[in-house]
Structure formats: structure tokens, C-alpha cells
Amino acid sequence: FSSQTPIRATLFPGDGIGPEIAESVKQVFKAADVPIEWEEHYVGTEIDPRTQSFLTWESLESVRRNRVGLKGPMATPIGKGHRSLNLTLRKELNLYANVRPCYSLPGYKTRYDDVNLVTIRENTEGEYSGLEHQVVRGVVESLKIITRAASLRVAEYAFHYAKTNGRDRVSVIHKANIMQKTDGLFLKCCREVAEKYPEITYEEVVIDNCCMMLVKNPALFDVLVMPNLYGDIISDLSAGLVGGLGLTPSCNIGEGGIALAEAVHGSAPDIAGKNLANPTALLMSSVMMLRHLNFSDKAEQIQNAIVSTIAEGKYRTADLGGSSSTTEFTNAICNNL
Amino acid sequence: FSSQTPIRATLFPGDGIGPEIAESVKQVFKAADVPIEWEEHYVGTEIDPRTQSFLTWESLESVRRNRVGLKGPMATPIGKGHRSLNLTLRKELNLYANVRPCYSLPGYKTRYDDVNLVTIRENTEGEYSGLEHQVVRGVVESLKIITRAASLRVAEYAFHYAKTNGRDRVSVIHKANIMQKTDGLFLKCCREVAEKYPEITYEEVVIDNCCMMLVKNPALFDVLVMPNLYGDIISDLSAGLVGGLGLTPSCNIGEGGIALAEAVHGSAPDIAGKNLANPTALLMSSVMMLRHLNFSDKAEQIQNAIVSTIAEGKYRTADLGGSSSTTEFTNAICNNL
Numbered sequence A, B: 001f002s003s004q005t006p007i008r009a010t011l012f013p014g015d016g017i018g019p020e021i022a023e024s025v026k027q028v029f030k031a032a033d034v035p036i037e038w039e040e041h042y043v044g045t046e047i048d049p050r051t052q053s054f055l056t057w058e059s060l061e062s063v064r065r066n067r068v069g070l071k072g073p074m075a076t077p078i079g080k081g082h083r084s085l086n087l088t089l090r091k092e093l094n095l096y097a098n099v100r101p102c103y104s105l106p107g108y109k110t111r112y113d114d115v116n117l118v119t120i121r122e123n124t125e126g127e128y129s130g131l132e133h134q135v136v137r138g139v140v141e142s143l144k145i146i147t148r149a150a151s152l153r154v155a156e157y158a159f160h161y162a163k164t165n166g167r168d169r170v171s172v173i174h175k176a177n178i179m180q181k182t183d184g185l186f187l188k189c190c191r192e193v194a195e196k197y198p199e200i201t202y203e204e205v206v207i208d209n210c211c212m213m214l215v216k217n218p219a220l221f222d223v224l225v226m227p228n229l230y231g232d233i234i235s236d237l238s239a240g241l242v243g244g245l246g247l248t249p250s251c252n253i254g255e256g257g258i259a260l261a262e263a264v265h266g267s268a269p270d271i272a273g274k275n276l277a278n279p280t281a282l283l284m285s286s287v288m289m290l291r292h293l294n295f296s297d298k299a300e301q302i303q304n305a306i307v308s309t310i311a312e313g314k315y316r317t318a319d320l321g322g323s324s325s326t327t328e329f330t331n332a333i334c335n336n337l
């Protein structure tokens, strides 16, 4: 049993396979005796006027109060008059940095075996401003917004992350040769912050070239920081190098020290409720949450159990070429703790 | 000797390694007895007011007259008051579609051996509008412009290309879940065009997911069509899968049937003038130019000679792990004709 007063954390199981993989996290945390008490919140069935979305106001309040949470996949219901659930969370909680580590898993073979990088994505503005309009019939425009405040904030986060995580290079990814003002401002902010971290190697890489280098030689990269859409693209590309979004974790960092860890794969409605889903991404995300809470030992223990279960190869879910159920895979992890 | 009246084509050798690799094309065309007469144009040394760039008006007139050309790398001179050379060409010649085929080269080993796809990039608008401004201090915006006319035009090109090149699938790459108006209009135009090509499988893939699928299983893709920046990104990523921009060709298609084939790699000033450059991308681009001119036999002959020279492996330039000079590699291709 745990002697510590438990920490309360918000849990959004999400839709589709969400509840099953959330169950897996709860089981592993119990087996590892992690002193967390979950406050569970499901996505609502009608639009909450206070959030303008199917997310309930109570669930956002829960994250604001606990300052820490874990989130499964949320499919945005179809229809007009409300906002995407994921975007609402990012906006409402001011989740300004999205941290997506990505490394080759020992024992799970892909074309690459030397990936070990972290994408840090600006998560509140850029191409995701939502500002769009029709100029005249047949001519539409979207606004990409870059601010000095948000750029400095995410750059600071990236350099601080590199320094405190023993990483020695930060690459800023941009297209400032074309978007001279917006990406130019982002670059300028990164340069300013870089000067405060002389011990960290700083480099600037154009987004198209970055993609080419990533598929040729991902080992060239360490920490990467970039505007919103590039982060969306580069993090998926990187995940692809090591097996896909089913294996990679993420954590959103918000103003005031909020941390919302999140599995960024889809809700896979086709296999929902069938005990077939791979809980690895959500489990790995929960490990990021534990690290954020300074539960380093528990984090390490769970992380190792996941990695060795996959490496042993006896219990793997179908997406990894195995035939284990979610429960069997989860049990195997618990046995490896 | 050739019995045909030669066709005049514009040649922009470009900067850096440009003149050397252009020399290689001239030599191979001579050896293959291709009935082309080159009209060579170099980038000017001062700004031409009529083009607002270092490109001379005469060189643009040459392409307009000949309707066909080949272009090496052009580094845009540093400084203010003029436009990027590459962008000026695209804008002035209304080069609306950028066609970038990408396939695994037999004999040149990478992590992938089953790539065979064609990126078709909208080349005149989108994120490349050049419309940017500071809203207030510390807040800047760039406009992404999508028009119905340009979207229909590139979609038409893509489906027509697929049909006439024996390809049976067109994937449109977008982020319409976020940029609902701009990418939404692009999608809508592609759907309209797709209806006229029932024999071609049509699918829509979100850009982030596309990148993940490309690195996991590029054989899933055939022809891909997309807005400007996505094309920039996806074409570099794809090139990376098969060895890089030194090995992949491109051709720009303009209003009125203009075709400007182009090597899209950099001008590599570090090795310029040293007889070390790999001319493959420009040679492959010249093959695209020949196909456009319906010189299918010559195109096939040169293409095969390039591929078999690389596959034999005896003569390779340094970037491919060999130690041949540009001249030795070119001579080997001529011997293989």
C-alpha cells in the first residue's frame, strides 16, 4: 500500500477504445501502487454553453483544480455549432506546449532503430487560429497568427526541457524563407531564447528539409520546436518511424503548470469494446504524467514494464502483429512490474 | 544525326553546381542524338525592373516563346527589394502544377524499395501568397489563399495525369478538419473533378496522417495532389525515402502548355566547380521534359541509361557513396545509352 496522500488527477477516458485503454492504465497504476486518485470525466452528450462544445464545464474545472490529467482519444461529434473537443481543451486550458517524445522501442522492429527525439509543438495559435473567411466567391483565406508571447513561451519551454532532460540540441523547424513575417518572428524568438542557453546547440531547419532528413537519418535530431501545424506533421511523421501513434506518448503543458497527458491516436470505433485495443500510447502518456509529478521511480518502473513486455513479444495486440487482448497485454505488463 | 528540325528549349543552368550538371545534360542529349537546341540563360547580376528580380526579362520571354525549358538550382541572392528567383519563375510563368515523381531506384539501396508515387503540388497560391503583415507589435499574420480556379486547375491536372500515365489512384492531401474554409474548398474542387474520373480511385488523407503512412508504407500511395506547402513538404519527404533530392526529378506545368523541368535540390556552393556534383536529378528532369515533348523513345533510352549506371554501381558520385567525378558518371551514362 502507499503511504502517501494520493494525488488527484483528472481522467478523460474518451470515446471508442478510450475506456478500455483507460482501464488498462488504472490497472497498471494499481499494480504499481501509484498514489493517484482518478477523477473521471466523460465527454457530455449535449453542448455545454459554457465551453461551446460537448466537453462539460465540470471536466475543465477538474483539470484546472487538479492541474494534472490524462486523456484518451476523443472523436468530435459531427454537426455544426460547436468546437472540436481537442481544440477546445487546448484553448480553454491554454495548453501552450505539446510535448511528443518519440524513440525506437527495443524489440519492436521498424525500418529505423535509432530514433530518439522530442517534438515540442506550439499548441495555441499559428495555422490553428480558426480565423478564416471567404474574400469573394471562390476565394477563401485562412490566417496564420504568430505572436511574440506564444513563441517565446514555447521556445523557453523547449530549451528548459532540453536542459532538464539531458538533451543537448534544439532544432527550430520553420519555413521563414516563405513566411518571412510569421515564421520569421517565431525564429527570432527562438534565437533570443537560445542565447540564454549557450550549452545547448541551436540550429534552424526548414520544414521540407527536416522531413527529408528525418526519413533519411532521424538520429540527427534531438529536441525540435516549431509552430503548430509543423508540430502536427513532424510528430506524426516521427511516430511513423517507430511504429505509429499507438506507441507514442504526448503531454500538453499549460499556463500555471497544468499538465494534460494524452494519447494522440484516434478512437478506433471499429475495434471499440472488443478488448483488442493497444493501450501503449495512453500508458506511455501516463508515464509522462508521472514524470511531471516527480514520481520518477514509478514512471521508470511502468515504462520498463511496458517496453519489456513489447520486447518479449509473447503478448502483443493485433496492431503489433500479435493476438493478445488488451487485458492479456495489460496483465503481462503488471507481471513485469 | 537527327533528321528532325530541332526543337528550341530554354536552359537555365543556374548557380553553384548548376552549370556542371547542365553540361552533363547537354552531353547526354548529344550522345543520344536528341533533337533539342538549347537557348541558355543565366541569372542576371542586377535586378531587372520588369521582373523585380535577378531573373532577366529575356530569359522569361525565352520560356514563353519556346514553351519548354530545363532549370538547374538557383540560389536567391541575399538582400532586399527583390523576389526569390524560384517564386518569380512560378508566378511570372504561371506554373500552376509542380509534378514530382518519386520511385525507388533499382540498385540504390535505402530503407525503402517500393516507392512509386507522384506528388502534384499546387504551385501558385496557398501559404506562398506572400501576403503577410504585422497586426500590432508582436502579432503577425500570414494569409493562406485558396481559390476555386487554381484548385480546380491542379485537380484537373492530377486526374488527367493519373489517367494518361496508367495510374489508378489519386489521394488529396489536406488539413480541412482545421482549415475548413481553405483546405475545405480545395477538397471540394478535388471531389468535383474526381466525379469526372470514375475509373480512378479517389481518397482524402489528412496531411499528418499522410506523413505517417508514407514512412510506414509508401506503397499505399500513387498520385497525390495538394495545396502548395503540403506539396513542398510531402515531395521532400518522399524524395528522402528513395535517397534525396539529388535523385528525384520535377516538372512545372504552366498555363498555355508551358513545361519547365527543374532539379529542386540546392546549388551546393561548397562543391561547385569541383566536378563532384551528381547530375541525376537534372538528367531525370530533362527526361520529364522529353516525355512532355513526346520524345518517348529518347526519354526511355536516357532514363534506362541513368538507372542502369547507378545500379551497376561502378561509377557513382560521392553523394551516393562512390568516388566518380561528374564527368566520369556522365560518360558512363553515355556509354550505357
Ligand SMILES: CC(C)[C@H](C(=O)O)[C@@H](O)C(=O)O
Residues within 6 Å of the ligand: A084, A086, A087, A232, A264, B177, B178, B208
Ligand atoms: C485531431 C486533430 C485536430 C489534431 C491536430 O490537428 O492537432 C491531431 O491531429 C493531433 O495531432 O493532436
Ligand SMILES: CC(C)[C@H](C(=O)O)[C@@H](O)C(=O)O
Residues within 6 Å of the ligand: A177, A178, A208, B084, B086, B087, B232, B264
Ligand atoms: C527554395 C524554396 C522557395 C522552394 C519552395 O519552398 O517551394 C523549394 O523548397 C522547393 O521545393 O522548390
